[in-house]
Amino acid sequence: MNSFHFTKMHGLGNNYIYVNMFEEDLPEEQLSEIARKVSDLYTGIGSDGMILICPSETAPVKMRVFNNDGSEAKNCGNGLRCVAKYVYENRIVNEPVFDIETLGGHVRAEITRVDQDMVKQVKVNMGQPRLQPVELPLIGFEKEVINEPVLFDGTELFMTAVSMGNPHAVFFVDDIEKAPLTTLGPVIEKDPMFPEWVNAEFVEIITEVEMHFRVWERGSGITQACGTGACAAAVAAVLNGQAKRDTDITVHLAGGDLIINWSDSGDVYMTGPAETICTGQFFL
Numbered sequence: 001m002n003s004f005h006f007t008k009m010h011g012l013g014n015n016y017i018y019v020n021m022f023e024e025d026l027p028e029e030q031l032s033e034i035a036r037k038v039s040d041l042y043t044g045i046g047s048d049g050m051i052l053i054c055p056s057e058t059a060p061v062k063m064r065v066f067n068n069d070g071s072e073a074k075n076c077g078n079g080l081r082c083v084a085k086y087v088y089e090n091r092i093v094n095e096p097v098f099d100i101e102t103l104g105g106h107v108r109a110e111i112t113r114v115d116q117d118m119v120k121q122v123k124v125n126m127g128q129p130r131l132q133p134v135e136l137p138l139i140g141f142e143k144e145v146i147n148e149p150v151l152f153d154g155t156e157l158f159m160t161a162v163s164m165g166n167p168h169a170v171f172f173v174d175d176i177e178k179a180p181l182t183t184l185g186p187v188i189e190k191d192p193m194f195p196e197w198v199n200a201e202f203v204e205i206i207t208e209v210e211m212h213f214r215v216w217e218r219g220s221g222i223t224q225a226c227g228t229g230a231c232a233a234a235v236a237a238v239l240n241g242q243a244k245r246d247t248d249i250t251v252h253l254a255g256g257d258l259i260i261n262w263s264d265s266g267d268v269y270m271t272g273p274a275e276t277i278c279t280g281q282f283f284l
């Protein structure tokens with residue numbers, strides 16, 4: 001294998017190189033290295049990482065996510081919408097509602113808008129948020145972490161910790177433009193309290209149903225959007241009394257908007273767009 005076909009797709013600017021593993025065969029031991037290579041802006045294609053669209057034994061399709069540093073993540077909200085678009089348009093699935101296996105559990109995708117045979121919008125039942133520290137994992141805390149003061153590089157921030165299959169640390173700020181994204185984002189990401197590192201999100205509440213959001217992603221740095229992060233932010237807002245359950249919340253990310261709803265059933269729903277950028281052949 002010295003080349004493979006890819007599709008570059010994005011959800012609100014959060015862009016990945018997608019490889020159809022129903023047709024391609026990338027060696028397991030080289031996946032991290034290939035993710036780093038394709039993601040390189042100068043010598044590769046340039047992306048936030050690589051996502052594999054794989055056969056599954058328990059669902060019509062399985063998603064595997066690699067950040068642009070080569071680390072493998074257990075979930076990716078924007079990736080899920082793009083995978084749903086890909087498998088539906090390419091007739092790997094033929095029904096508009098189907099399950100996707102991830103390393104963080106199964107989720108259910110629903111194709112909610114199609115325009116001239118192109119999927120434009122997908123809604124995903126992301127499942128229940130997990131709040132116990134052991135589920136992130138997060139060490140040094142026994143119980144759910146909701147608005148707890150923590151020092152990062154000498155700065156006190158109030159943290160709410162949420163797992164959406166992957167780990168998130170959410171911080172509320174008064175002004176999103178002044179959030180310490182570039183300075184504290186990388187510090188929070190690799191703080192020893194997170195043995196598997198963490199995605200760091202800053203959130204400015206506008207109203208009970210609207211918030212601004214910026215992310216420093218584990219393994220990728222600043223990205224335009226993070227679907228699981230937006231879910232975690234909405235859950236954190238509810239836990240902190242800043243938003244309501246079973247209500248659509250508009251999350252304004254750098255790349256556009258997502259609608260998040262933490263339903264009374266306990267599941268979190270994410271609705272948003274998915275776009276194809278280009279297809280090509282990558283030479284290793």
Ligand SMILES: N[C@@H](CCC[C@H](N)C(=O)O)C(=O)O
Nearest residue numbers: 073076077078166226227228
């Ligand atoms: N961009 C994603 C999340 C990708 C994985 C994340 N960086 C991690 O390591 O957990 C999203 O849209 O959720």
